[in-house]
Amino acid sequence: MNAKKTLSMTLAAAMAAGLLAGCGGSSSTAASSTSTSTESKAESTAASTEATTDAAGKVYYLNFKPEQDEAWQNLAKKYTEETGVPVTVVTAASGQYETTLMSEMAKSDAPTLFQVNGPVGLANWKDYCYDLSGTKIAGDLTSDTYALKDGDQMLGIGYVIESYGLITNKTLLEKAGYSVDDIKSFDDLKKVAEDITARKDELGFSAFTSAGMDGSSDWRYKTHLANLPIYFEYQEDGIDNTDAIKGTYLDNYKNIFDLYINNSTCDPTELAGKTGDDSRNEFLNDEAVFFQNGSWEYTNLVGDGKPFTDDDLTMLPIYIGVGDEANQGLCTGTENYWCVNKEASEDDINATLDFMYWCVSSDEGTKAMANDMGFVIPFKNAVESPNVFVKADKEMTAAGKTPVAWNFSTMPSENWKNGVGSALTAYAAGTGSWDDVVTAFVDGWASEAALNAAA
Template structure:
């Protein structure tokens, strides 16, 4: 082979490898000139007659086709085309980064996943404080605010806790072999009682026809968010609870994590893994889906997850869980006074308007959202098709989702003397922290790390992540 061509080939091969890295974000485009002062206002409207199309980058793949229908209806009513595209699961940030780079492809409506996501996109979020979309929000504290501005409005409230299959629980309460005195799930209102019941159930699991009380504590990388984020919420919530302002803000501002409730976390986490249907050393390869199907097939009585889990459960082939049997229990961790604790209720779904888009398009986008969450057609679609628990005053008592878990969330939210736990985890400094904590938990489960070390690492990692953020 000719030397020059050979080296040229090698050089090109190297260039390909290097440019593949760079290509991820490399769509050239002209920058758009609008500055951040643009503020949307429902009372003094910008003329939107010239707008033909707005663009919504949807976060939830499971309902993408529902959005298509809604968009069609909106076009019929107003003549404005709503282009909806959906990022693949787990790819939202990446898709958003590439599309935002180009003024022609940039979405006018997009989603940020909380205060930390907002940090990343703050240059692109328009101020929504003057819009009806924000005014209709039933609990204003849920929105993402910065200074006087409102930059993200939540559109769906979600809740999680310990989901249990009441059919199996009934079987247990009626069993002659049980050694506890409880007769009903409603009696279980703190960690001590939960632990008694769970451990007793494990003793007689063969009679109950289950393989374990809890579904697999899925610790596969990328499937460990139920523990490193969701379960972690409880110690965070209690740690930052004192005082007036929201625990999320306090958590976000905290330069250090005390992890005061580490033992409580350990208690519930051990309970999950000691009474699981899967051996501890195999948890590292289990996924959330597997865990949900174990529950759906009746192999386990309980599983920690949120209202979004109804879909995978009901769609599992051979699902034995009846709609009336699926119930929630708050995650009890043994904190004083937890008898009045409810589910963890919050949201990670905030809608934002692209402040760098044409002002008329921004206005048209907000019009669409107001229509979606307040017109009759829109509300019906939100409740029936999208299945959201929408946190807006425009929704009446009757306009509620059919999903049994969502109904349960609402029931828990309205229960007297019970207060929900905020999603304090949104103040966790970075994804990096969560990944490290999840890995620590896995090592702990496998017996390769002492619990003290897990706590220490969580604290030191928190400190270093905060300092990296501060730069």
Template sequence: MKIKIALAAGVTVAMVIGLAACGGSKSEESSAGKVYYLNSKPEVVDQFKKLTEAFTKDTGIKVDVITATMADYETTLTSELAKNNAPTTWTMGPSDLAKYKKYLKPLQNTAGYKNLSDAGKASAVQDSDNVYAIPYVQEWYGIIYNKKLIKEYCAKDYAVIKSAQDINSWNVLKAVSENMMDHKDDLGIKGVFTTPSVENSDYYRFTAHMIRPAEFFEYKDNDTTFMPKITWKYLDKYKNLFDLQMKYSPGDAKRDATSMSYEDVTAQFSLGDVPFYPNGVWAYSQIKGNDVADGDLGMLPYYMGIPGEGDYGPGVIMDNQWVVNKKSSPADQKATLKFINWVQTNRAAKRIVSKEMGFAMPATTYGDDAQPDNPLVNQALEYQKKGKKYIRSFELPSLAWQKDFGGALLEYAQGTNDWENVRKVITDEWESTWQANEKASPGSLPAQKKFSE
């Protein structure tokens, strides 16, 4: 069977959606302002087109959208900002504040910020004085698993657990993985974990997501929300999980660490070849319609052996945030703020965002009737119902830091360098990058507050 994979991270896209105001003259368009958005989510290009068409029809304001993927996003944004007709808004993560602060309009007094949930406000990009970006999607990540394969395994007399609910710690995850690999032929699987690829389209899973628990718990130990220097106290725990994936993935993990793409890895899970896939709720759009039924999708936290991790569910991330370009005309800034507020409050917009894009918007305006039909989101939310806390995703220094981290992981995976090199790269570059950020834009470092759960 050929897997049906939607456009995913790492695929280069350059698509412009132009939507002129219906029946409006150029002077009318100019006075009303316009919105020009650089989008980082190619998997929802069609849905964004529908969203912006609805906004234009409702308000008469013109919207242009250009889309680029993570791999090309910084290059595209730099190029677009150098133009006279620069984006009025784009997607910015917390680590990019120093780089783009000179363009950013403070947003703490806008309706878009006031509409956010408490969690959304806590995750909004800010320095000690101002809020500069508004999260528009709340996502969760962890270890996606195939309930059907785990249930079939639990029915075997050699199984070390009775149900998926028994996988509640690193020790149990490790024992189950070893046991399933020993009996993979009987179980009809090719491996236990998807291949831990650090190819360009896929390394983010390890350098932007799986590393977050190690950061979170070190901050927790130090009662802070930011450290310009970090020891990576729990990096060996991260190594536990990375090594487990290397050892129990299909094929030759050493070879496949760089040759397999995001689509290839997703296919391993979507076709039922492995029971575990470390990724986030966004992967549902690529998984659905293949061999794993919606009802068979589950999600585990990133168990890796960090003390206290059993009190937490999957990680929560709000790295996709909207900014407003203060160098745009006042009319364009007003139009852009109107667009953000409209997406948060308009009934049709909420339906498109939640039901068609599959996003969970971190806004108080999104009630129970405006939540995504995404079984992975529902699985992640189950942990909250059980009283579990979420691992918050604090800022990372830069995309360059992630790329160098991925390069060090690849060298380790292929045996050309050791684990201490991984530690050195991410420790030294963490400190030097934050120093460079502060030097380039004084006062741009993340707010350093007491740790709050």
């Protein structure tokens, strides 16, 4: 069946099933030409680079990561100047990627390059995905691990590997009388955080930045933090996905969330309105030692005009009191898979494949990915990233610590995440109970999985 004829079915399934969410912008989505835009229509904010010569095809990239918008716009401009191929980059605003993708794919001039977050996301869009098997970019992958397949077809390619954990201001930590070597478990983290809180007025800073539950920030807790109890349950049960999460480690999830909200820059009742920018700015202003976020934040914290140097920062694992914590690494993986729209014209498909390959193989492309975007890319010509958080992950892995896998791509739907997020917000505000969080987590998972199976 032609994919265009099944668009309404795909859109309905996508609304019911898992949506992209994650990093920084990782849980990004809604269209904007800059990372701070609040526009909701892609066509009103798309930034395209004009071709300097006639080209056989064109590229329209619907970007998932708002924090890299400017870098993508610059890279697209360079490519157009070099090749004459027009490249349009539209960046989806935080939390709106799937909605924007659905809207844009329904248009006659749809994206030629888009993203899915893994198997759940691919299930919604596989009818639109060009088979990348045998392409130049597929041949440059360092491992088939980063190929997203449906049977024998390669329908997506992971283009960035990222890590998240507790970004740590080592200078403030030392002012509190500790070093990163003092924190190797949840109990250690709890001891340090509660001591900082007890001396907050004396020290002039808090343990944690605000665990904001605004839509620009809540993905850090309903997705990234929620990954930890899922990961450890999967490890214990020897599985990599499930239609019925048991919630084995939800008490540990509660303990780490309680630690965040009771030892932060604000009262828990204020979290519903706290944004991602609030949390980042608190960290930038030396108001807190720990900031749960990922390697994608590096360029927002270090560089021209930024207050930190590499020597000031590191990233610690998110300990929740489970497993071999002495040998636990950062949460490392990807939920960013490039897909090419097979409904585009042959010229546009070829132009898109050429652009993708140039991004991950040319000097300009690989340097921009490493230096401007802070990415580690799984391709043969990758440039080593200067990102201090990437280096921390490499050091931990080299020391034998086990990275925590990104299992949140198996979460059944965006609706499930929103249910967990609402329950967490009410719990923090004192208007809901932890039992409500458990219900949203366990029962919500089962009901959303059932809807997916029926779709």
